[in-house]
Amino acid sequence: MMLQTQGISVNVQMWNEHLEQTIVMLHGFTGSVATWDKVAPCIKDYRIVAIDLIGHGQTDSPPHVEAYTMEKQIVQLDETFQQLNLHEVILLGYSMGGRVALSYAKTFPNRVSQLILESASPGLKSEEERTLRRDSDESLANRIETNGMESFVKMWEDIPLFATQKKLPPDVQQTVRKERLSQSEVGLANSLRGMGTGAQTSLWSNLGELSMPVTLITGELDQKFCKIAEEMQALLPNARHLKVNEAGHAIHVENPEQFATIVKDAIKIKKS
Numbered sequence: 001m002m003l004q005t006q007g008i009s010v011n012v013q014m015w016n017e018h019l020e021q022t023i024v025m026l027h028g029f030t031g032s033v034a035t036w037d038k039v040a041p042c043i044k045d046y047r048i049v050a051i052d053l054i055g056h057g058q059t060d061s062p063p064h065v066e067a068y069t070m071e072k073q074i075v076q077l078d079e080t081f082q083q084l085n086l087h088e089v090i091l092l093g094y095s096m097g098g099r100v101a102l103s104y105a106k107t108f109p110n111r112v113s114q115l116i117l118e119s120a121s122p123g124l125k126s127e128e129e130r131t132l133r134r135d136s137d138e139s140l141a142n143r144i145e146t147n148g149m150e151s152f153v154k155m156w157e158d159i160p161l162f163a164t165q166k167k168l169p170p171d172v173q174q175t176v177r178k179e180r181l182s183q184s185e186v187g188l189a190n191s192l193r194g195m196g197t198g199a200q201t202s203l204w205s206n207l208g209e210l211s212m213p214v215t216l217i218t219g220e221l222d223q224k225f226c227k228i229a230e231e232m233q234a235l236l237p238n239a240r241h242l243k244v245n246e247a248g249h250a251i252h253v254e255n256p257e258q259f260a261t262i263v264k265d266a267i268k269i270k271k272s
Contacts, residue, residue, distance in 0.1 A: 002058070005079040008067070011058035012080065015040040015048040022047045023090045023168065023263070024081075026097030028119075029249070030156065030180045030188065035094070039252050042260035046090070046267070051080060053100060054191065061187030068194025070201070074104050090267060092116040094252060096191075098198060099123065106206050115214045117267060119225045119249045122203035122232065133198030141189035152188070153180045164221050164248030175251075176253060207235040214239040215266040218230030219247030219254070242266070 001012045005054065014032040027035045032059070033050035040048040054068055062068075079102065091112045093101030098120020104213050105112040116136035116262065124130045136141045157165070157177065165173060195201060201208045215237050216229040220243045231239045242262060252259040 003083050004081055004108075004144060005076045005083070006072070008054060008060045008062065008076060009058075010054075010060075010061075010076065011052040012081055012084070013050045016044065017047060019047040021045075021090070022049055022086055023116075023267075024086070025050045025098050026053060026091070027056065027088070027098050027190065028091040028095030030056075030153075030183055031094070031097070032179055034179050035227070037253065038256035039260050042257055043264060045111045045264070047234050049084065049086070051077070053097065054190065056183060057189030061184045061190070063186055063190075065190045065193045066188045069199070070103050070195040073100055073195055074107050077104055078111070079088050080110060085153060087111065087114050090114045091118065092118070092263065093120060094118040095249070096122060096195070099197070099203075100195070101150075102203055105210055105212065106203055109210065109212065112212055113269060115210070115212055116217065116263060117214065117229075118217045118251060119219070119222060120216075121197070121225070121228045123200045124197050125202055125204050128175070130198045130200075130202070133196065135198070136187045137192040137196040137198050141192045144192075145185050146205050149183060149185060153177060156180065159223075161222070161249050164219070164254060165250065168254060172253070192242075193266055204235070207232060208237060209237070211237055217242040217244065217251060217259075217266075218242075219249060221246065225249065 003012060004009045025036050032052050036050045054073055055061045088111055091101045098117040102122055105115050113265060124133055216232055218226045218229045229241045233239045247254050
């Protein structure tokens, strides 16, 4: 399903459309709605709405970086919800999608009944860190535009963050690679420039304002994001941190069935 928001064509995929209570799922950098293909069918009691963020999947990839700011992505997301008549959602985001979900919840807290963040952060704490990351992201964006997707994906799948994915079955690795290769150079490059962690405003000081239940999910082998989640949990008023054994950054890819079970259990616990 394609929707128009702010002059951008936004791709939306749904499962269990007849149900009312909704989980909105937001993918990470280089991802798309396809990242949830093995998770969504395991969650049968909720309507699942997956959205391609700007510059990803089948959603438009405008040539101008100004369209990619976190602020514009949040407004675009809210307009998408309104067109779908989603007045209150369970919002789930992975990595970059987790930063989008957290930013949306901060801006529209009354529209989020629960927040589920997989391997996500509130951004970088200091301006010095953000400046260094902006420089790094600009360099990577230029590399994507200059060398193309195949060169970038080969480099990206070899970074330490995704080391645990090397142990996945070849067909699963190929599916992830295909999803990454399907992206556009301009979309990924501008996404880095517009709403990478260097460009994003830090939300660390805003965590105490979020009163909705928050579930933080990390893989035990992803030590960096386990530490971030522990620090977030200490600042959030109503949060718990679930650490998944023998998993890395992308739990939903490495074990989709277990991830779906964690999501369902988290929702039931928060409702009780």
